[in-house]
Amino acid sequence: MGTVAVLGGTVAGVAAAARLAHVGHDVTLVEPDPGWPDALAAQLGATAGSVVVDFPAPWRDLFTKSGRPAKGALGLHGLELVPHPDSPGDRGEQWYRDVDALGEDAAAAWRDLVDAADRTWQALRPLGLEAELTDAAVARAGLDPRRSLAHVARDLRHPVLADRVRAVATDRGLDPADAPAWLTSRLSIDRTFGRWQLVDAAGAPAPASALVDVLRGRIAARGVPTTATTPAAAVTIDTRDPGLTWHRPRRWRPRDTFVDQLLARPRLADPSAPGRFVAHASSPGGAEPWAQVLSGALASYAAHAHLTGEDIRPTNTHQGHGRAR
Structure with a gap:
């Protein structure tokens, strides 16, 4: 296997680190800000004090691919994912x-x-969620x-x-x-x-910090250390968000459409920098937490393929039809 430095204590960063460590790579999470767990909680968001999960399949897949199914990983912390009372329904x-x-x-x-x-x-789905975005x-x-x-x-x-x-x-x-x-x-x-929410053992809505504790537990269980300095590594995955946002196309600039903005977003891999990959909230897949989980997964597949030549992408994608249960 190989050495991997994941830059940024982000949703995408934790997702990539947990997956790569589970398949045997020596992974380090690089985050100089000691307050990164609070920043991670802010990324996850909360409504009325609870974490709202509007696409649970990527999260379930992350927990399974990092060594423990979601029910067990959440259960270790006294948590459960249940339907949100305000879910729009089928x-x-x-x-x-x-x-x-x-x-x-x-x-x-x-x-x-x-x-x-x-x-x-x-x-x-093929545009930065299930596969690398291409023109x-x-x-x-x-x-x-x-x-x-x-x-x-x-x-x-x-x-x-x-x-x-x-x-x-x-x-x-x-x-x-x-x-x-x-x-x-x-x-x-x-x-x-549907929409789902995280609740504690008493059924009360759980804060975003509770999900952060679960995610930190996953990378700790996989032996991923956190450091403030970037170590020498064969692969680097940069998950630090440059903060790109959408803007309305300017009529006097014909090459400023929403499609142009999508194509200008950082790609998963840079051919001029072999071994360096990108996955963050400004990636083509989107900024939602579930989208960052998927971006992190794509980066982990690409990093593993670069290090080993092996393709570990799932043959059956988890963005299928039907309501998740």
Whole structure:
């Protein structure tokens, strides 16, 4: 096996470190800030004091691939992942709820929008989530280069539905006019997988710090030390976020579309720097914690292949259909 330095105590960093250590590499997590666990908790986010998990499959896969299934890893800390009371529900639940609250026309408009978002989600999966982003994959995805979430909200012509679309942006700290329309894919994720939350043994919502403790426990169990200085290593994975954000395309700059911005994001590997890989909140996969877990997984697969020539990517991806249980 080989030596790996993971730069940054981030969601992507911990995910990559745990996976690589589990398959036998000598991994060091490099984080000079002693307050990094608090920063990690902030990345995980919290709503009403609890961690909301809107796509649990990548987390479950991370725990399994680092040596202990999620139920056991969480159970060691007296925690459990359960459905969130505000989960949007499956297709049928959402339909009847919307019919009762908004009327059949609005319910149909929302159903059609989320059905379209399902197709968008399928197009996005190869773009930095299940595989390294490439120009060819982006071209095949057919992403609208200039349409924003603000455009989607405006076209719905219903204030409640428009607010739901705008919330996809605002919940992520974005202006809807600055967010690409393909982020409607997150509506598909919500409907397909539901929302989940972390609770303690008494069933009370658990804070983000509790999940940080679980993640730190995983890398500790795998023998990953944390240091403030970067050691010599055969492979480096940089998970420190440069803080890239989306911005609305400028009309007078034809090469400033949302697609251009996506293609300009840091790629997983740099051919000019063999053995150096990138995975962070500004990676093409996205900034959500689950997306960072997937970016970290891609970096771990690439690092392992670089060191050993072996492909350990799963043959059956975990971004499949159906609600996670």
